[in-house]
Amino acid sequence: MVFDSVGLGGPVALAAASGPDFPTVSEILPKPGLFVGTPFAINSIILIRLISTVFIVVFFCIVAARAKIIPGRVQSMVELVVDFIRHSIVYEFLGEERGEKYMNLIVTYFVSIFLFNFCENIPGMNVAATTTIAMPLVFAVWSLISYWAAGIRTKGLWRFLKDELFPAGVPWPIYILLAPINLLEITVIRPFSLTIRLFVNMVAGYLLVGLCFSATQWFFFDCAGGMKIIGLGTLLGGLIMTVFEILIDALQAFIFAVLTAAYIMLSMPERNEVSGGDPVKAVAAIEASRRAVGNAVRAVKATADAMRS
Amino acid sequence: MGILTLAAVSGNVAVIGYGIAALGPGIGMGMIASKAIESTARQPEVGGRLMVLMLLGIAFVEVLALLGFVLAFIK
Amino acid sequence: MHTVIAEDVGTQLFFPKDYDLIWSTVVLIILLVVFAKFVMPRLNKVMDERAKKIQGQIAEATKAKQEAEAAKKKYQDRLAQAQAEASKIRDDARIEASHILEDARTRAQVEAAAITDNAQKAIDSQKQQAMQSLKKDVGALATTLAGKIIGTQLASGTAQSSMIDSLIEEMEKENAASGQSGNGSH
Numbered sequence: 291m292v293f294d295s296v297g298l299g300g301p302v303a304l305a306a307a308s309g310p311d312f313p314t315v316s317e318i319l320p321k322p323g324l325f326v327g328t329p330f331a332i333n334s335i336i337l338i339r340l341i342s343t344v345f346i347v348v349f350f351c352i353v354a355a356r357a358k359i360i361p362g363r364v365q366s367m368v369e370l371v372v373d374f375i376r377h378s379i380v381y382e383f384l385g386e387e388r389g390e391k392y393m394n395l396i397v398t399y400f401v402s403i404f405l406f407n408f409c410e411n412i413p414g415m416n417v418a419a420t421t422t423i424a425m426p427l428v429f430a431v432w433s434l435i436s437y438w439a440a441g442i443r444t445k446g447l448w449r450f451l452k453d454e455l456f457p458a459g460v461p462w463p464i465y466i467l468l469a470p471i472n473l474l475e476i477t478v479i480r481p482f483s484l485t486i487r488l489f490v491n492m493v494a495g496y497l498l499v500g501l502c503f504s505a506t507q508w509f510f511f512d513c514a515g516g517m518k519i520i521g522l523g524t525l526l527g528g529l530i531m532t533v534f535e536i537l538i539d540a541l542q543a544f545i546f547a548v549l550t551a552a553y554i555m556l557s558m559p560e561r562n563e564v565s566g567g568d569p570v571k572a573v574a575a576i577e578a579s580r581r582a583v584g585n586a587v588r589a590v591k592a593t594a595d596a597m598r599s
Numbered sequence: 600m601g602i603l604t605l606a607a608v609s610g611n612v613a614v615i616g617y618g619i620a621a622l623g624p625g626i627g628m629g630m631i632a633s634k635a636i637e638s639t640a641r642q643p644e645v646g647g648r649l650m651v652l653m654l655l656g657i658a659f660v661e662v663l664a665l666l667g668f669v670l671a672f673i674k
Numbered sequence: 675m676h677t678v679i680a681e682d683v684g685t686q687l688f689f690p691k692d693y694d695l696i697w698s699t700v701v702l703i704i705l706l707v708v709f710a711k712f713v714m715p716r717l718n719k720v721m722d723e724r725a726k727k728i729q730g731q732i733a734e735a736t737k738a739k740q741e742a743e744a745a746k747k748k749y750q751d752r753l754a755q756a757q758a759e760a761s762k763i764r765d766d767a768r769i770e771a772s773h774i775l776e777d778a779r780t781r782a783q784v785e786a787a788a789i790t791d792n793a794q795k796a797i798d799s800q801k802q803q804a805m806q807s808l809k810k811d812v813g814a815l816a817t818t819l820a821g822k823i824i825g826t827q828l829a830s831g832t833a834q835s836s837m838i839d840s841l842i843e844e845m846e847k848e849n850a851a852s853g854q855s856g857n858g859s860h
Contacts, residue, residue: 315683335694350708354717394714427695427698428695428698
């Protein structure tokens with residue numbers, strides 16, 4: 291049954307019989323064990339998801355309920371994350387005024403996706419709560435709803451569709467090609483790419499880490515003599531992959547949150563009116579002027595030093 | 600040895616397809632990263648902003664490679 | 675059999691199950707509601723409060739610093755004023771002292787001069803008196819002496835006194851001539 295796998299697991303099937311217990315795709319399609327047959331059936335991944343949801347809710351409610359002006363260690367950590375999201379994602383893309391409204395959404399996304407992903411590194415769970423396509427899909431659909439809602443609320447449905455389908459500054463014959471592509475983009479491609487990105491990353495992570503550790507197990511316990519040494523290599527590989535997966539977990543959560551914020555920004559009118567035009571250019575201009583001032587100050591100081599000595 | 604059998608073409612052709620599909624995005628991601636590093640070296644002040652933009656770009660390119668991964672599963 | 679399951683499984687990955695979708699939606703809604711209704715408002719409130727407090731403290735500190743600086747300036751001003759006053763008083767005192775000294779000196783000099791004058795006058799008058807009595811006594815004495823020597827009483831008092839007078843005048847002249855240079859000790 292191990293070799294029911296396809297894709298990456300496929301070729302290994304030919305090695306058969308004495309091969310290691312490689313992870314397979316069917317392991318991330320577990321059969322439901324509770325409420326079987328009802329629409330509320332629960333399989334192991336859904337159980338993991340529910341457990342981590344309970345953990346997130348309890349943990350954050352406790353932190354929020356006990357939040358004080360002088361923060362403890364845990365509260366500072368949570369505030370660090372919230373501040374990071376506020377400044378590097380929300381304010382960066384949406385500006386301070388409009389961004390505040392979407393803070394709840396983006397923080398929820400980042401925190402829950404990260405902690406769901408992180409389950410794959412917890413012994414006993416070993417599978418991320420986002421490893422069935424339904425969870426990333428639901429996240430992506432909610433962000434689709436969010437950016438449509440943002441566009442319709444700020445511009446009205448027709449302005450929003452006109453801006454998205456017929457972007458200004460393009461000769462009209464191009465619209466024949468561009469309008470359907472843009473329609474596909476805002477309805478299907480964006481949520482689909484969000485879903486696929488998160489889901490496939492988690493599947494690949496699961497397979498890679500599982501591959502390393504199952505090979506280690508096989509080399510250590512089923513192989514004789516010199517082969518055991520190879521197990522050290524795969525063990526090291528497994529550890530490195532685990533660390534890499536933690537990075538990927540955070541990165542995917544970050545990218546999901548950033549893209550949701552970016553899509554919301556794209557459907558709103560007058561992008562980054564706050565900072566005046568292109569944000570990158572504005573930042574660059576501000577930085578350049580700051581640098582110029584710094585240079586001038588340094589020059590004055592140098593002159594003063596020279597005069598003193 | 601499993602490794603030898605893996606090397607034989609008798610395996611899953613979809614894996615080769617995934618390998619080829621990963622080539623383009625691999626090059627693309629490399630270019631994005633190198634340009635981001637270049638720009639950061641030129642203007643270290645906007646490094647944070649460039650980092651976010653680089654990750655965004657990588658995310659878009661990554662989808663192409665992931666599509667190959669998906670297609671390796673769907674025969 | 676083998677391949678059928680395999681194909682099935684691989685494709686199944688990308689088709690969500692209904693129960694999976696339902697639980698995912700439930701989970702997402704729970705998370706969104708909990709974060710939007712409780713966690714974020716609470717955290718934001720605390721963070722805003724802290725920001726406000728810190729800002730207030732910074733403002734307070736700035737105010738306190740300004741006050742301290744103002745007080746220091748006032749103190750320094752007063753100190754400088756006091757020093758200026760003190761030096762002025764010292765100068766005045768010095769000037770006054772020199773005036774007083776001058777006054778005292780002049781008064782002393784005047785007094786000394788007056789005393790010297792008085793003494794001179796007293797001496798002069800005493801000298802006069804002495805001369806007077808001396809003239810009287812010496813005249814009588816000389817007459818008696820001369821009478822005794824000559825043995826005869828001069829007949830006329832007039833001749834006698836005119837002779838004595840001329841004698842004394844002559845003595846006085848001699849005396850004055852010698853007193854001018856010596857300024858006698860009598």
